[in-house]
Structure formats: structure tokens, C-alpha cells
Amino acid sequence: MRALFLFVSITAVLQAAAQLQPIGRWREHMDYRSGKRVALSANSVFTATEFGAYMVSRNEGEITRLSKVSGFNDVGVRTLNYSVADEKLLIAYKNSNIDIFYRNDIINIPDILRSTVTGDKAINNISFYNSKAYLSTGLGVVVIDLAKYEVSNTFLIGNSGGNVQVNGFAADATRFYAATEEGLKVANQSSVNLNDYRNWTNISGTNGLPAGAVKQVFIINNTIAVQYFNTIYVLNGNSWQAVYTDAWRWESLNVSDGSFLLCEERFSWGDRRVLVLSSNGAITTTVQNNNQLRYPMHAVKSGNEIWIADYEKGLVKAEATVFERYNINSPYGPLDGELFFHKNKLYVAGGSVNAAWNYQYNGTGFFTYDGNEWKDYNRFTLPWMDTVLDVIAVTVDPRDETIYAGSFGGGLVELKTGNSFKIYKQNSPLNVAVGDPNNYRVGGMAFDLNNNLWISNFAGSNNFLVKKADGNWRNFRVPFLVQDNMVGGIVIDDADQKWIQVPQGNGLFCYNHGTSIDNTGDDRWKWFQTGRGSGNLPSNMVNCMAKDKDGFIWIGTDKGIAVIQCPGDVFTSNGCEAFQPVVQQDNFAGLLFENEDVRTIAVDAANRKWIGTLNGVWLISADGEKVLQRFTAENSPLLSNGIIRIAIDQATGEVYFSTFNGICSYRGSATEASENPDKVIVFPSPVPAGYGGTIGIRGLPENAIVKIVELNGRLVYQTRALGGQAVWNGRDYRNQRVASGVYLVLAKDEFGAEKQVGKIVFIK
Template sequence: MNYFKIYLAALLAVILGSPDTSVAQDRPLYRWRSHLPYNEVLGTATDGNQLFVAGRWSFFTYNLSDKEITTYAKEHGMADVGLSCIGYDVLNQTAVIAYANSNIDLFKDGTFSNIPFLKLKNTSGDKAIYQVYCDAGKAYLSTGIGVLALDVARKEVKETYSFSDASGTYAVYNFASGKDTFYAATAKGIYKTAKTNAMIQYGASWTLVDASRAYKLVAVSQGNVYAASADSVFQIHTDGSFSLLFTSPGSVMRHLDPTDKGLAVSSWNATRYDGSIVHFDATGARLDSFESTNPMMVSQTLDGTLWVADQTNGLLNKSERITPSGPRGIGGYDLICNDRKVYVAHGAYDDRWNLRLNREGISVLDNNTWTTYNLYTFPPFNDLVDAVRMAKDPTDNTLYIASQVNGLFWLKEDKSAGNLRETVFEPHLIDPSSYRLSGVAFDGDNNLWVTQTDAPHELMARSAKDGQWYKFGLPSTRPRPYFENGAAGLIIDDYGQQWFFSPAGGGLLVYNSKGTLEDASDDEYTRLQMGVGLGNLPDNQVQCIVNDKKGVIWVGTSNGIGIISCPDQVIAGQCETEIRVVQYDNFAGQLFNGEVVKTIAVDGANRKWVGTGNGVWLISDDAGKIIFRFTKDNSPLPSNSIQTIKVDPVDGSVYIATDEGLVSFHSTATDGGAENKNVLVYPSPIRHSYSGPIAIKGLVNNADVRITDVSGQLVYRTKANGGTAVWDGKDYTGRRPQSGVYLIFATNSDGTQTYAGKMVFIK
């Protein structure tokens, strides 16, 4: 190849302003982004103008002055995911955030500081944090082992107030402060003590106010002291007597919150599945009330508005709802992503493929906005339960959703929708009221394939030619305890064969209809298991299957990965699984031996993203090298338990669904095309202060890429990862280039596809 001629032609194109040269901005590489639900709000606190909102899985702020919503996650400095409660210390202008795992963060001016004292504390007791109450520079955390008094300014736990008897230490559920007195609602009753008590750390020095009822809430407002039992609120008088303020039989008192006029009472009725906020003045007169679906607590801002933390509908008041855009749930049992449009199936199953009856449906991310389709938001999907697999029709973009309970749902771009259930599919052999679909995929001829579990036929297909449905079954070679005719994890290989596995240890199955859906007489199939001559799988418990860009089948099992390099010869018995031995660092062994490999995804460079119960790996095309290794401890991953991974072929982002939420990582590989098209360079221009990677996207597949100065001196050379080349911004001597224009030249292996562009370094 004559690179000199290519260089001259490209240089002339750059100088003259070639019309195919485009420079544009895009998101930085290696950036993480969390995609969390914001509707399940557990608590809120305020400085009077800004609200700090703790969701079950997320945290955000809302500023009343400019109406700005700001979301935060681990990539912004949060220590964990999964919150439990929140408080605000006025003296230090700091929000105190408690996590469900007993971790603690302090949040001030957009910055988080972690205090893992309780999370790391070695104790066999209940370390759950039930409430954060802030007063005069301290945060009092009500926990299962007592009250932790946290000095907010010093960022340290100063002391613990413990309550115990012969049976052991008992929990404190709520804490409040009067002018001179502290109050604690414990598992054994309401206690109080003077703030000046020198023995305050010992519960025995506190005075028991009342133990006649099970109290979990206490509050002080306008000089009055209140306590709540399961369904009633009482005022505690100075003489120790109690008077009933409010009762709601059948309801649960969720929280008592002081206001500038009196007390706000949040309650919830599990039978009616609704709740209310009742506002009382200091005399006990009812000022106001309004309904809330699932209220958890109330904060009052300086304008007098009562803001409700609602476990179903986010942050709200009487007239408005403030909820950042996010998916409906944390689960992601299947993902589809393309050019930043993402579909998430929230349905669920356990390790034995049992139903979870999840009704969160699906969520769709489009143009940075999430839309949910389920029984609460979209009537056609009112019986969409356990949505576990999805596929898009390549001809019209219709989305098909496999439900483990109610058959196959469809959703068109015009929002028309429906369900193919009794009209097409077969009921479950044991539970005939259900239609348990477990997979859906399109083949190269646009035929729609579906797998069923515990039905007479594992496979069904709709012909793209005539719209007819055809059924396919394999002889029962999987006796109990395997699923009868069980099928899951459906994919179609490059030869039009259907691959699926039998849940709960039934091995891997391959079916070939020979391209004649209407004629089953020539069909062939086989079953792969452990053992030489039987398929040589690493384990009969198959978890996932993927077809890579070279047509090789990768099989994730409960004991590592198997590789099938000749899938067209499998049914003939001429190809078995390779259990590859690889060397990582100083250790050699079978590929992911001992790991339960839940998911494998292939990126534009044919590299493999592997998800297990211990995090995520990115390995090279041939599995010989580990490129990235992510866990919840070294990355914004919310959990090490990975459910699904998918790669956006256009954007290069890797979407990782865990059991505690969805995140994405902007990686370096995209699908390369047959030609250079819509090439982007980002960031652009490249400022002297920027030290991150520089990406060139939209290149021909695996292009040879060279970067030179304007005189033609080579600065850097690399090979594209699929359609994206990455440069660290340094020349071969490790130095940053001087300010100025630099030229980009890219070509495929035979020189028939070339590209010329430029990038600019500025101070």
C-alpha cells in the first residue's frame, strides 16, 4: 500500500476543506452515568429553600429559587447506593445521608464526605439507621444499637446512647429534642433525659415516660411533645399524661414532622393503598389535610409549603410533583440499546427461573428522558408481568416483549400495543392460566422466534413471508428436576440456527429448521452437556449465550465460559466446546473457572464484557488479556451482582444492569462500518487543561489511524476499536503536542476507504 499517496490526497482534502470531514462534540470517554429510579422517595430535608431528597435508590436536590433539579450518584462522590433516611444540619449547612447498609455521607455544596463508622462497626446487633435528626451541629442517628451522636463539623461519631436490659440492647427508632430535653422512641417505650445529663450514654440514666404502647415515632414542636403508636398520635403533657391527637384505624403512622404552626402527621393505609398528610396547629386543631399515595415524611420550606416524600410518586406537595426522569425500577433482565436509545425490561426471575411477579414493565430512555410502560402508566400493559426478554423488528421497529406470565406483548412506535397470548401460544403444562415465554429474537430473514417454558413446544416462529406461526419441539431429553421442555436465553447464530438453554441445569440446545419453517421433517437439533463427546460444556447450568462478530458462540455457565468456534458443525457432532486456558497476570487457568457468568456482551472491537456475581470484566477479543475490571469498590457500579450487559454499537456506551440499578460506561469501541461516515472527533477543540482520552468515531472497521502535524511528522499511530480510535493526547515521547492543528488520516487494510480530518489543540 502506498501510504505516501494516501497522505498527499488526504492532506489536500483537509487543506481544501473536504466535505466529509466533520468535527463535533460528544460525551467524554470513560465517563460513568447512573440511571436510577427516583419515584421511591423515603425522606426529605430542607434548608428552607433547597430540598434534599433521599430515594430508595437515589439522591437529588430541588432548588425552589431556580426550580433546578440536580441528581447525584456514585460517580459524583456518593459512597454507596440504597438510602434509608436523611436530615439537615442548619448550623453546618450540611445534609446527613444514611444508607440502608449503615453507611453515612455528609453533603455540602455539591461535595460528599463519607463516615463509614457504623457500616464498619463490628457488632452482631441491628445496625439499621431508622432516622436522622439534626440539632445544633449534631446529627442524632436512631439505630438498632442506640443513638449515634455525630459531630457534623468534625465528621465523627462522638458518642452512643445505648438502651438495654437483660435481653440485650434494643433499637431506637426515633429521636427528638426539646428546649432542655432529649426524647427517644425505643423498642421498649418512650424515654427522656436532660441534655445536661452527664451519664447520657447509658440508657439506664434516662427516664421511661411510657411503655404501655409500642411507640416508633416522637417529635417536639411549638413546645409540645408528641408520640405515635401504630395507628394513633398522642400529645405528652408535662405531668406525664397522654391525650389523643389523631387516630386512623387500619392506617400506619409513618412520620411526625414539626412545622411553623404545629405538627404534620403522615399515615398510610395498606388495605386501601393510599395515605394522607394531616396538619395540626399547636392547640391540636386541624389546619389542613391532603392525600398522598404512599407518604413517608414531610419537610416545610420557608414559604410555608409542606413537601411530601412519597414512596410511590417521588417528591410532591398539594399541587405539584417533582421527580427526576429515571427508569421505573432497578432491575434490568434485558436491555436493548442503539444510538443512545435504551430499552430496559424490569421483569424478574430467580436462579431456578421461578416467577417473581414483577409488574414494573419496561422503561425507555430516549433523548435523555425516561418513559415507563406498565400497568400504572400504560393500560395496554396492565397485565405485563415479569417482562424478561425483548427484541425489535428490524423492518418497522416494533418492540416485542416476552413475559414469563402472560405471553408476548408488542409496542409500535405510534404507541399502539397489544398482546399475543391465547391466540398464538401454549399454556403452561402445570399452570394453564399462564403463558411463560422466556426468549424472543429475529433471524436474518426477519422471522420472529420465541421460546416457551413448560409448554408442549419449546420453540415457535412467525414467518416474515406469510405471518403464520409454526411450532417446534424436541424430544424430552431433560427429565425433572430440569424444566419440562424448558427454554431460555434464545439467540440466532450466523447460520440461522436457534441456540437456547434449559434452565436449572438442562444444558445447551441447538435447533436448525433448515430455512423451511413450514416443513419440520428436515429439521435437526442437538443437546450439549458436560463431558467429552457430549458437548464438553464447563457446566450444565448455562446462564447466557452470545454470538460474537466472528460467528463464535460464547457460553456463560455456573463454572466459567465455553467457546464454540465452529457452530455450523455442532449438530453434526463435529464441534465441541473449547474450555480455554488463559493466563492473566501470573496465573493460568480455565476461562472464568469458578465464576457464575451471568451475561456476556460483545463490543465493536469484538471484545467481551463479562458480568458475574463479582463485578464486570472487559477482556480482549481472544480472551487473552483483561482490559478493565470493575467492582462496586473501584467504580460507580451499585452492586457486584450483574444481571445483564449490552453495548450501544453507535455510541459505544456499555449499559450494565445490576440488582441495585443500571449504570452506563462510555467505552472506546463502536461498530465500524464499511466506509468512513459521520466521523466525529471529541473533545474539540482540545484544551491544554484537558488530560483525558481523545476519540475519533465513525471510522471504517478496524481502520489504521495516523495523527501527524501539518508538516507530515508522525505524532501517533493506532488501530481503531471497531469504528472508534482512541488517543491519550501524547506523542511517542510522552509529551503533549504544542498548540496548533493536527491532521488525522485513516484507511482500511486495502486502502479503498480513506479519511482525512483535523483536530485542534489550544491553550
């Protein structure tokens, strides 16, 4: 068992003291908009979303995230439910892992996840009876003992004892009811062996209940009710009677507070609503508001309050004609596109392409995040973006903050401050994709130091373009024969050369435009592939590139990393080829990530490299010779081992990871150097009693030598800044925690002058 709020409470103290994220702290930025399941306790409302869950206080409206960062064990919620009698919330994840939240404790039950049994282990529904949770799964019914926190039984009740998908489960005083794809199955609770399918009877097709799959079963006002397609049947004596039916598409049917709650949609009109029905099928309340309620997925009731999980609006409370929304500001979807920082603001492209570089019809658009608030730019907030799908690249003009978003099919968006916009497609310098009319694909973008915007025009006849700083355009055709004229991401080196990814296992190009962009006579191109004399890449499958602070080009492939340390010599007689660094780890040295599929590389303020793969994240030293840290979904709050992109806020050191399950971030120890050491910030300050985390000293000269001394001048600790930030664990050279009191921070600048730059106060 782990305490949920211990970490959160410590963090709150630190934030109040310093207003900065503690070093080593994680945050998640998952999709909390897509509400799909809701449950009630006496004091709280619990909402499941596509990727996480959150809790709302019914009295104060305070929202608490229930995520890996706050102590939960997984990501991607499939369903949840709350046992009022046991005061326990059960969360079932998409991978069939289970968490039980009881007061401030989180108990993980991974038995179904770890089970080697074959078949569909997905948990479709959760019911409670006599301190046990009954999980309706694709295998049968799995029983969880809520007192012992263990799997106590499994009912495999398919025909002939096989697996069967169970959609719902209920119990009255004497019998169990399982709604299965084979029909409604009933068993006496007193049966000796309920795991024996022969103790279960399929009663569908008898006494007025149609044969075939049953979607749900409920106990309502001491009566058995079932959902059969779009009809509710209630057991009246010994016969079943249909009490309600309609022609809408039913999203969910639930029983709460003695009523049926039906979420449904009418396809022909696009109408969506929540109906409250009495036990005899009479409609007592209709909740329908297209502005406050868009895609109701599930609902519960408490008195006059109807709580609705809405796929677009999150959690909505409807009371009479008053609607109140409880949602967390967040992006939506996993956001697979480019991550990019400009002036401490994160820009995220929400779209993606598949492995074959085909478009996905993703209308997510792109997002910005300023450290506190996410903002959307897509067809829902900007109607003119309705044709701009699959935004995979984003960048910003440093002169006026104009945003450029590259769509893989919908052209190039130019969005200026104030939301004036232009879309470059037909009647623009962008070329239509060869063989795909009306399709304009941007594969990558980058601004050079002269404010020229370089663009990869994937599949265009002239597939490389530049929008010059003066607004004029130039088109180029890559002089190599590549299928579909494919070109992707762009990195620009210190010599103003363009390194261009060539997707689908075709290596990369290097382009030098010579003395002038307009003079193509001195243009030079080089194609980097595997093999000595051809570039010496470890693989032609280039996934990513990054330029470090030494000007080296780091290349991530599906077979590890290569580094080009002489980019300025690419077109000299000596040439320049890639080499693979040798890394030291656990007393063994080998080629860096030789067998790892490296998806992304980012460089922090200390020139260290953050490497994202399909097996988690590595932090390696500036020279690539030593592994400093490794994060996985198993040893950290990282949301997934599948890493898509990494971006770093150089001012704060916070590292953002885009994963298969969404975005999370980690407060790293390196920040950019300060030009004004009089503005050094120490955090947390004061240091709370019992704090065992890392103390950050931010705003230092680059790579400064930092000393921690007592007021009498005695040296306590010495270190070197990582970029513009030094870190200290609060212990002296004997590894003893220092006593309470005041300590001075001294920093030596590049000229060797030492001066006091800050103080650290330790509280008893």
C-alpha cells in the same frame, strides 16, 4: 473529602463543545421516581428515593442528582436529613454507610457499615442537636460529630444494656429522648456516661403515656410530643395528653416549621393525604389530590409551601391548591430483565424470575431509552397490560419497529407503532404451561436474519415456536426429556442455528431446522452439557449466551466461560464442543473465570467481551486471552457488583450495566465502523486546557490505522481503531502532553489509502 461538582463541571464543558459523552464517562439511570424522604435547607430541597437522592434549587427549580457518578459513595438510600445550623446534609444508605454533604464536599463515614458488631445496624432516623447527628438505629443511638466527621459515641440503651431498636431521637435544653420499641427512654444530658443504660429511664406506662413501643419523639414549640401507634401524645406539665388520633394507616409523622405533618392512607377507600396539624392536634391544612399526589411518604413545611416525597410522583410541592412536581425522568425499580439495543435505542424488560424460574408478579412492564428520555410500557401507562406481569424478554421486528415483549405468565405482547396491540395467550399458538392453567410463559425470544421470530414457550407442551415473517406460526417440541419442558434465552448463530438456554442447570440446546422451517423431517437437535462427548461445558448451569463477530458462541455458566468456535460443525461427523479459554492476568494464566458465576456477556464493536458476574465487570480481549479492564463498585461508579445484564450501543460505544441497584452506563472506546469516513467526529474538540481524559475519533473505517500528525507532517502518535473509533490520551510517544495548536487526523482504509479525516485543536 471529594469535590462533588468538579467532574460535573468538566463534563458540562465537554458536552457543550462536542455534544458527545466523553470516553470513560459514567452515567447512572436509577429509579428517581419513588420519593420516600424529604428535607429542606434555605435554598434547596433534598429528596431520597429508593435507590438514590436528588437536590432541587428552591428558586430556579434546577435538579441535581446525588449519586455515585457525582461523587457520593453508595447506592440505596434509607433516609436523609439536613442540619440547618450546620448546613450539612446527612445521607444514610441501606447498608448503613453514611455520606455528609457540606457545600461542595462529600465526607464518607463508613464506621457503622464496617463495624463487626452483630445486630440490626439499619439507620431509621436522623436528628440533629449542638453540631451532632443522632442516628436512631436497630442497635441503639449512634452519635456523629459533625465538626470532626467521626462517630463520637454510641448509646446502647436496651433493657439490661442490650440492643434495642430506636425509631426516633430528640433533645430539649436538658434531656435526651429516645423513642424505642421498649418505650420512651429519657436521660439527662449532663450524665457522665450515657452509654450506660442505667442512666436512661423508660417513662412509658406512666403519667398517661401508654406502655409499649414508641414510634417517634419530637420537640414542637418547646413541648415534647410522641407518636404511639396512630395517636399523638403531648406532654402537658407532668402528664401526657392525646391530642390527635384517627383510624388511617400512618406512613410517617414529622415536625416541621412548628407543625406536625402526617402522611397517611385509608385502606378501605384507597385515600391518601397529608395533614398539617398544630401543636395541639388541630388540623390546619389537608393536602389530598389523587392525580398530583398518589403515595405520600414524608413531608416538610416552609411557610405556605409543603414539600412531599411521593412514592410514585417523586417530589411534589403543594401550595394552596397548586401542585408542582419535581422529578427526574427515569425508569423505576432495578429492572432485572433483558437489555436489548435496536437502532441506538435501548429496550429494557423490567421483570424477572427467581432462581427456580418462578414468576414474581412484577408489573413493571418494559421501558425504552433513546439516550435522553425513558418511556414506560406497563399497566400504569397502558391499562390493557394489567395482566402482563414479569416481562423478562423484549425484542423488535426490524421491518416495522413492532415491539414484542415476553411475559413469564402473561403471554406475548405485540405492540405496533401507534400503540395498537395484541396479546398472544389463549386462542393463540402459544401453549399454556403444563399444570398451571391460564399461564403462558415466554422464556426468551430472537429474530433471525429472515425476520422470523423464535420463541421459547417455557413449560408448554410444544415448547419452541416461530412466528414466521409471513405471519404464520409453527410449533415444535424439544425432543429431549427436561423437567417442566423448560426453555429460556435464545441466540441465533451465523448458520441460522438456534442456541437455547435450558434453565436450572440443564445446559443448552442447539437446533437446526434444515432446508425449511415447515419441513420437520430434516430438523436436527443437540444437547450440550458437561463432559467430553456431551458438549464439554464447564457447568450445566448456563446463565447467558452471546455471538461474537467471528461467529463464535460464548457461554456464561456458574463456573466460568466456554466458547464454541465451530458452531457450523455441530451436526457434522466431527462434531463440535466447547472449550474454556486461558486468560493471562498479573503474569498468571488460568481458565477464564473458572470460579466466577458469569451472568451476562456482551460483545462490543472491537469484538471485545464485557463479562458481568456477581463480582463486578471484566472487559477482556477479543480472543479472551487478556483482561483489559475491571470495574467494581469499590473502584468505580458501578452501582453494584451484582451484574444482571449488559448491553452495548454499538454506534456510541456506551456500555449499559443492569445491576442489583439499577442501571448505569460507561462510555467505552469501541464503536461500529463507518461506511463514510468523511463524517469522522473528534471529541472533545476543541480540547479544553487542562483536560486529561481520553480523546475519541469516531466514524472511522473498521480497525483503521490512525495517525496524529502536526501541520508539517511530523508524526505525533499512531494507533489502530477499535471497530470504528480510535482513542488517544493527548500525549506523544515520549508520554508528553502535546502543545496547544492544530493536529491532523489521518486514517488508512482497508485498501491502504491514507487520507485526512479530521482535526484536533488543543486550547491553551
